[in-house]
Amino acid sequence: MSTMTKPTVPAPRKPWAASPKDRGETAGILAAAILISWGLVAATPLKGKLAYAAVFFVAYLVIDFAVSFRKAGRPAAVDSLFRSLVTTAIAIAVTPIISILVTVWIRGHKGFHWTLFTKDMHSNAFTDPISQGGLLHAIIGTFLLVIFAMIISVPIGILTAIYLTEIRGRFTRPIEFLVQAMSGVPSIVAGLFIYAAILLPFTKTVNGIQGSLALAILMIPTVARTSQEVLKLIPGDLREAGVALGGTQWRSVALVVVPAARSGLITAMILGVARVAGETAPILLLTGGSGTKNFNVFSGSLGSLPNYVWQAFSAGTPEAIARAWAGILVLLVIVVILFTAARVLGNRKVGKK
Amino acid sequence: MAPESENSQGDEMESTAQKGSLSDIAAARVQKQPGNNALGVGLEARGVHAWFGEKHALSNVSLDFWPGTVTALIGPSGCGKSTFIRTLNRMHEFIPGAAMAGEVLLNGEDIYAPGVDVTKIRLKVGMVFQKPNPFPSMTIAENVLAGLKLAQLKVENKDDLLEECLERAGLWSEVKDRLGTHGGALSGGQQQRLCIARALAVRPQVLLMDEPCSALDPGSTLRIEETISQLSSSVTIVIVTHNMQQAARVSDYTAFFLSDGGPGQMVEVGSTNDIFSRPKDERTENYVTGRFG
Amino acid sequence: MHFLTSSNWDAVTNDAGQIDVKASHFGIAAMLIGTMIVAVIAVVVGVPISVGAAIYLTFYAPNAIKKIMVSAIDLMAAFPSVLFGLWGFFVLEASGEYWAKLLNKYFSWIPFFKLPAPYVSRSPFIAGLVLAVMIIPIVTSISREIFSQTPLDRIQAAYALGGTRFAMLRAVAFPYARSGIVGGIMLGLGRAMGETVAVYTVLNIVYQVNWHILFSAGGNVASMILLKFGEASPYEIKALMAAGLVLFILTLIVNSLANLIVSRTGKSGR
Numbered sequence: 001m002s003t004m005t006k007p008t009v010p011a012p013r014k015p016w017a018a019s020p021k022d023r024g025e026t027a028g029i030l031a032a033a034i035l036i037s038w039g040l041v042a043a044t045p046l047k048g049k050l051a052y053a054a055v056f057f058v059a060y061l062v063i064d065f066a067v068s069f070r071k072a073g074r075p076a077a078v079d080s081l082f083r084s085l086v087t088t089a090i091a092i093a094v095t096p097i098i099s100i101l102v103t104v105w106i107r108g109h110k111g112f113h114w115t116l117f118t119k120d121m122h123s124n125a126f127t128d129p130i131s132q133g134g135l136l137h138a139i140i141g142t143f144l145l146v147i148f149a150m151i152i153s154v155p156i157g158i159l160t161a162i163y164l165t166e167i168r169g170r171f172t173r174p175i176e177f178l179v180q181a182m183s184g185v186p187s188i189v190a191g192l193f194i195y196a197a198i199l200l201p202f203t204k205t206v207n208g209i210q211g212s213l214a215l216a217i218l219m220i221p222t223v224a225r226t227s228q229e230v231l232k233l234i235p236g237d238l239r240e241a242g243v244a245l246g247g248t249q250w251r252s253v254a255l256v257v258v259p260a261a262r263s264g265l266i267t268a269m270i271l272g273v274a275r276v277a278g279e280t281a282p283i284l285l286l287t288g289g290s291g292t293k294n295f296n297v298f299s300g301s302l303g304s305l306p307n308y309v310w311q312a313f314s315a316g317t318p319e320a321i322a323r324a325w326a327g328i329l330v331l332l333v334i335v336v337i338l339f340t341a342a343r344v345l346g347n348r349k350v351g352k353k
Numbered sequence: 354m355a356p357e358s359e360n361s362q363g364d365e366m367e368s369t370a371q372k373g374s375l376s377d378i379a380a381a382r383v384q385k386q387p388g389n390n391a392l393g394v395g396l397e398a399r400g401v402h403a404w405f406g407e408k409h410a411l412s413n414v415s416l417d418f419w420p421g422t423v424t425a426l427i428g429p430s431g432c433g434k435s436t437f438i439r440t441l442n443r444m445h446e447f448i449p450g451a452a453m454a455g456e457v458l459l460n461g462e463d464i465y466a467p468g469v470d471v472t473k474i475r476l477k478v479g480m481v482f483q484k485p486n487p488f489p490s491m492t493i494a495e496n497v498l499a500g501l502k503l504a505q506l507k508v509e510n511k512d513d514l515l516e517e518c519l520e521r522a523g524l525w526s527e528v529k530d531r532l533g534t535h536g537g538a539l540s541g542g543q544q545q546r547l548c549i550a551r552a553l554a555v556r557p558q559v560l561l562m563d564e565p566c567s568a569l570d571p572g573s574t575l576r577i578e579e580t581i582s583q584l585s586s587s588v589t590i591v592i593v594t595h596n597m598q599q600a601a602r603v604s605d606y607t608a609f610f611l612s613d614g615g616p617g618q619m620v621e622v623g624s625t626n627d628i629f630s631r632p633k634d635e636r637t638e639n640y641v642t643g644r645f646g
Numbered sequence: 647m648h649f650l651t652s653s654n655w656d657a658v659t660n661d662a663g664q665i666d667v668k669a670s671h672f673g674i675a676a677m678l679i680g681t682m683i684v685a686v687i688a689v690v691v692g693v694p695i696s697v698g699a700a701i702y703l704t705f706y707a708p709n710a711i712k713k714i715m716v717s718a719i720d721l722m723a724a725f726p727s728v729l730f731g732l733w734g735f736f737v738l739e740a741s742g743e744y745w746a747k748l749l750n751k752y753f754s755w756i757p758f759f760k761l762p763a764p765y766v767s768r769s770p771f772i773a774g775l776v777l778a779v780m781i782i783p784i785v786t787s788i789s790r791e792i793f794s795q796t797p798l799d800r801i802q803a804a805y806a807l808g809g810t811r812f813a814m815l816r817a818v819a820f821p822y823a824r825s826g827i828v829g830g831i832m833l834g835l836g837r838a839m840g841e842t843v844a845v846y847t848v849l850n851i852v853y854q855v856n857w858h859i860l861f862s863a864g865g866n867v868a869s870m871i872l873l874k875f876g877e878a879s880p881y882e883i884k885a886l887m888a889a890g891l892v893l894f895i896l897t898l899i900v901n902s903l904a905n906l907i908v909s910r911t912g913k914s915g916r
Contacts, residue, residue, distance in 0.1 A: 009412070012404045012452030015465040016443070050748065072470045075505045079810035086706060089698025093786060094715060096779045097722050100733050107736070177902070184833070184901030185894065186840025187727075188868045192890035271724075278726020281842040281872060306728050313732060313847070328729055339724050343717065444806060449709065476808035486799040490821035503809035503817055548803070555808060 029067060033060035060084065101332075108329030111322035116330065120303070121291030126315040126323055135327055137293040141208070141302035142331075145287070146273055148212035148297055149219055154269050156216075157223030158258075161268075164224075165231040166239070166253045183221035190217040191282030199286060208297035211287035211304070215279060219272040226271055230264030231257065263345045270342035274335050280306040305331045395420045395589060396441060396478065396559050397458040402616070403436050406450035411436050412616035413455075416608055418559065423581060423590040425600035425625065428610035428640065433617025434593045437610070438561045441591065442478040443471050459558070476504055479557035483564040485544035487536035487551070494532040496547055500555040514554060521587075522550035523580040542573020549580065553588070560584070562592040566599065578603050597641060601629055609637045674867060674889045680770065681866035681893070683859060684845060685838035687774025692781045692838075693831050699782070700789030704796075705811065705819070716790070723783035731847030734776035739848070742772035746860040758859050768850035770864035776848050777841055781834035788830035788908065792823045829908030836900040840893060842868035867893045 018026075037055035061084055069077035119134030160179060164172055194214045203210065234257055242252025258265070283289070288301030289311055305327055312324035396418040403411035411433040418424050426434045439445040440453055443464060456463045464474045487496045497515050501508055508514055515532070519525035524546040528539070536547060545565060552560060562581070566574040581590055581603050594600050600607050607629070608622035621634045632638040639645055699719070703712060746769060753759045796819045804814035846869040856864045865873075871886050871893075 009409070010400070010402060010454040012402070013454055014446070014452050015467065016446045016471065019467055021467065050744070072472075073505075075472065075503075075810045075813055076470070079812040082812040082815075083706060086698045086702040089695050090702040090707075090715065092695050093699035093782050094718060096733075096782070097718050099737060100722075100725065100729065103733055103737050104729070180902065180905045181898050184836045184840070184897050186842060186868055186897055188842040188871055189840070189890050189894045189897075192871070192887050196887055274724045278724075278728060280726070280728045281868070284872065285875060306726060309728050309732070310843075324732065328726075328732060331726060332729060335724050335726065336721065339721055442806065444802065447802070447805065472808045472810055474808075475806055480806040482799060482802065482806075484799055486797075486803040488800060488803070488817060488821075491817075499804075499817060500807035500809075503804060503807050503813040505813075551803075551807065 025067070029060060029063050032063055036063075057088070104325065104329050104332050107322070107325040108332075109326075111326030112329060116326060120293050121308075122293075124291070126312045126320040127317045129319055133291075133323075135303075135305065135308050135330065137291060137303035138305045138308040138327065139330070140293055140295065141287075141304040141307075142277060142334075144208055144295070144297050144302060145211050145215060145283070145304055146277055148209060149215035149276060150269065150273060152212065153216040153219035153223055153272060157220045157268070157272065158227050158265060160220070160224045161227030161231055162253055162258070165228055166257065167249060179221050179224050182217060183225065185217065186281075187214075187218060187279050188281040188285070190214045191285040193217065194282070195285055206286060206288035206301045207299050208287055208294070208302040211283050211302065212297065214282035214286055215276040218279060218282075219276050222275050223268050223272040226268030227261075227265055230261045230268060233264070234260055267342045267346040270338050270345070274338040274342065277335060277338070278306055278331055280310055283307050284310065305334075395460075396591075398437075398441065399456045399458065401437065401440050401455035401457060402453060403433070403440055403445055404450075404452040405448060409616040411440075412618050414610075414619045416619060416622060418589055418591055419606075420558075420589050421586060422605040423585045423592065423603055424606045424608065425604035426591065426593045426608050426610060427595075427597060427600050428617075428620075429612075429645070430595070431617075432610045432612035434610050435563050436617070437619075438480075438563060438591055438593055441559070442475050442480055442561055444475075444480065472504060476500075476506075476555045477557050478559045478561060479552035479555065480561045480563065481545070481548050481552055481565050484568050485541060485548050487539075487544050487547050489535065489537040491536055492533050493528050493536055493539075493547060496536045497550045497554050499551055504555065506555065518550040518553045521553055521580075521584060522546045523576060523583070524550055540573070542569050542576060545569060545573065545577060546580065549577075549584075553584075557588060559589045559591065562590065564593050564595060567595060574599070597629075601625060609634075609640060611636055611640070674870075674892060677865050677867045677870045677889070678892070678896075680856070680864045681839050681868070681896075683857070684770050684773050684777060684849070684864065684866050685835055687771060687859060688777035688781055688838040689831060689835050691775060692778030692834060693785060695778070696782050696785035696830075696834070697789050697827060700786050700793055701815070701819075703786075703790050704793040705815065719783050719786050723787065727780070727841060727843045728847070730776055730780050731844040734772065734779075734844060734848040738776060738779075739767060739772060742769075742775055743767055746771050750860050758857060760858050761861050762858060763861070765862040767862050768848060769860050769862045770849060770856060771859040773845050773849040773864065773866075774859065776844050777838045780841065780844060781837050784837060785830050785834040788833060789823070789827050792826035792830070792908075793819060796822050825910060826908050829904045829906075832900055832904030832907065836897045836904060839866070839900065840868055840897045841866075842872055845869040846872050 033056050036059040037052050040055050040059075041051050061081060064080050064084060065077045068080040113131055115131070116134040116136070117139065118136055119132075120137035121133045121135070122137070124133030160175060163169065164176060164179075191214045194210050194217070198210055198213065199205070238260055239252060239257055242256035243249065245252070283304050283306060287304065287307070289307035290301040290303050292303070294300050294302050309324045309327040309331065312320045312327060314320075398414055398416045401411065401414045402409070414433075414437055416424075426437065428434055436445065441457055445451050445453060453465070457465060459474065459477060463469075464471075464478075488499060491499060494515055495502075497518050498511060500506075501511075501514075516525060516529075519528065524543060527543060528547075536544070539547060545568075549560075549565075566577055569577070578599065581592065584590060585605075592600075592604065604625045606622060607625045609620045609628065609632075610617050611620045612618065621628065621632060621637045623633070627633075628637065629641050632641060703715060707715065749759050749771075750761050754761070800818045800822075801814055804818050809817065845866050849864055849866075849869065850862045851865040851869055851873055852863040867889055871889055874882065874886055
């Protein structure tokens with residue numbers, strides 16, 4: 001019997017998705033596990049939050065395994081077990097992030113006041129009450145350090161990336177190795193390097209530019225690598241078009257490829273900055289941490305946010321600790337802003353002009 | 354009893370401009386009647402629709418697959434053939450945003466019913482893909498038996514099963530001395546036959562083949578077509594193909610799919626002979642005579 | 647730098663007198679061992695979590711949550727290390743001590759978990775935990791990238807044969823990703839070996855080898871350098887720089903190996 005009427009289109013379904021029955025089952029297993037953990041903790045010498053959590057965890061796994069086994073046999077049960085394990089893993093992985101953010105907020109905003117941005121510490125000690133003094137010098141210092149680090153590292157990083165992706169000359173292998181080596185350098189080693197190379201033989205004292213140099217060492221690999229990835233995404237025909245128009249390779253790169261990758265390169269830059277804004281160790285070695293505003297990067301010690309936090313923490317009193325948290329809060333906000341900016345820019349398509 | 358055809362407009366087109374070769378090829382095949390071996394009562398699709406997110410990709414396909422037969426799905430690119438066979442073994446649901454409607458009955462029971470264990474369905478309805486995909490980290494023997502390991506099936510005599518599957522896939526004589534070598538070392542055609550052997554090891558009732566020869570050379574293609582003919586007595590086969598000659602050579606029944614810009618639909622189904630020599634629908638005729646597609 | 651030769655690799659030595667060049671000798675053996683202990687704890691704790699999280703994100707996470715989680719973990723990679731130090735000191739310390747006491751109570755038949763004296767705060771164990779948290783973003787991110795490149799056709803083949811998701815992972819994803827994950831682990835190890843500020847804050851730095859990881863004493867090369875640098879005489883500074891050089895070479899080796907391994911993944915797929 002063939003129908004001649006046009007059939008109405010039925011509603012799309014997803015029969016494979018979790019049905020209310022499935023969800024109810026999961027809820028049931030959870031509830032059973034909770035009950036068991038209460039019961040066992042009450043009945044045995046186990047105690048404490050850990051006991052609840054551990055018993056709950058084990059009970060959930062066992063019950064879940066048994067239920068799946070009965071429903072669909074061993075492979076399904078093992079599959080469920082594994083799913084529970086990886087879900088636990090992600091939960092554990094995400095917990096510190098939340099904990100850190102919450103902690104910083106709770107402890108930081110107590111010591112926070114808007115004059116933090118207008119005063120510096122030249123006339124206060126870290127142990128003074130929180131409302132006195134501020135971190136203006138630290139912000140200025142971090143700002144200067146980072147700017148100079150950028151001035152040094154961004155051109156080098158981007159040029160390196162261009163060399164490695166576009167030009168690929170004879171030095172590609174050694175340079176690639178060099179970039180990789182630099183990316184793993186511990187921050188204190190970068191500091192020691194500049195110490196040995198510049199401070200000891202030449203300046204013999206702390207100043208800002210040395211710190212910037214150390215930060216640049218740490219920044220260059222990040223900038224270079226991210227830029228490399230961005231450049232790799234540029235379609236080949238864009239490059240060919242540039243060269244076909246008669247330019248040399250460097251020219252076509254500069255005039256065609258780099259502008260196309262612009263937003264990605266800015267992302268690379270911002271990521272590099274985010275990484276070094278919070279570096280402490282090299283600064284402690286090379287830049288010191290004065291309490292006064294200092295706009296001269298070439299002479300005298302500079303305050304900086306990480307250093308501020310460090311000194312505050314080392315002072316130890318509750319007021320000082322509160323300062324430290326406030327300082328971390330400011331630093332974290334800056335890092336989050338930078339990171340978000342990098343993300344937003346990075347998500348814009350690396351497009352053709 | 355021939356399967357019903359949908360959307361039949363009742364036109365009896367006396368086609369005069371037949372490409373003689375296709376219908377000849379089809380006529381030259383020994384026409385199979387639906388088998389009567391223990392293959393279950395077959396696979397039936399009833400009113401199957403498929404969506405990718407908002408896009409309605411497949412509309413209202415009803416098709417029966419008789420045990421022991423080979424059914425070819427033909428039609429131009431993008432008209433839903435691959436989507437359709439993926440609804441038959443519940444592989445469609447892996448695509449993000451996928452949705453479906455309708456029923457697919459295996460031995461009379463809907464494979465999309467709530468509570469159905471999908472892994473068991475896939476054991477009964479196997480699949481061979483367009484690009485051969487043996488597991489490179491496994492030897493030839495391990496590849497063939499991979500399905501058993503994946504589904505944790507116990508088998509008494511693995512070696513016998515191994516030989517049987519490779520034999521049925523037409524590969525035994527070529528690899529019997531090197532069962533311990535890695536799967537990636539074979540030629541394309543051999544790899545595809547290895548994938549067929551692998552699919553057979555879990556004893557499916559139905560074997561779905563999604564353009565299995567399109568990545569292969571003509572020699573391998575013919576070998577696989579021979580294999581398909583031999584297999585069809587023990588497994589029901591559904592094969593998607595772009596190659597009409599292949600459909601004519603290999604299949605007992607053929608279904609023609611078409612999309613007019615909207616969702617793909619099945620235009621006509623019939624015995625292969627009929628489809629290629631006396632298609633009922635004008636669109637079918639246009640396609641098989643090469644006027645488009 | 648000829649002071650490299652004066653580092654004794656076997657003897658545990660002390661930093662001694664000021665200017666008396668002959669009386670003082672410097673050896674970093676104790677701190678090297680300390681570096682490894684803390685880094686190994688970090689890897690043992692952090693890697694299973696990271697790899698598990700990466701598997702979840704690649705193969706299990708619903709699309710809606712996935713992006714948020716990935717961003718959150720990448721954000722954590724940008725946190726300043728002094729933040730981890732402070733957080734570790736003020737927040738993790740309490741839980742860490744709880745766990746340490748527990749481990750000591752039930753597992754002290756394992757030599758690592760014995761306590762020579764009942765001080766559990768600021769131990770290598772806690773430092774290891776903080777470092778574990780610090781390496782989670784890196785290892786997770788690399789693992790995730792590798793897993794997401796698992797060839798789709800093999801994944802489909804595994805499912806089409808009737809495998810569950812775990813069966814598919816075991817047959818396809820794990821063999822594919824194995825070497826890359828190892829590379830990622832080593833990168834995490836390298837990071838843990840070189841961490842300075844967080845360790846300094848959380849660990850009670852004492853210059854001796856301490857195998858009892860629950861006990862409150864230890865150090866690593868980086869934090870030791872930081873500690874001694876403030877009051878070091880020029881002679882001592884040279885020794886510290888030698889220590890820095892050793893640390894650099896060590897991390898260089900680990901990282902280079904790691905990068906080598908990571909870049910080879912997927913070429914053979916095994």
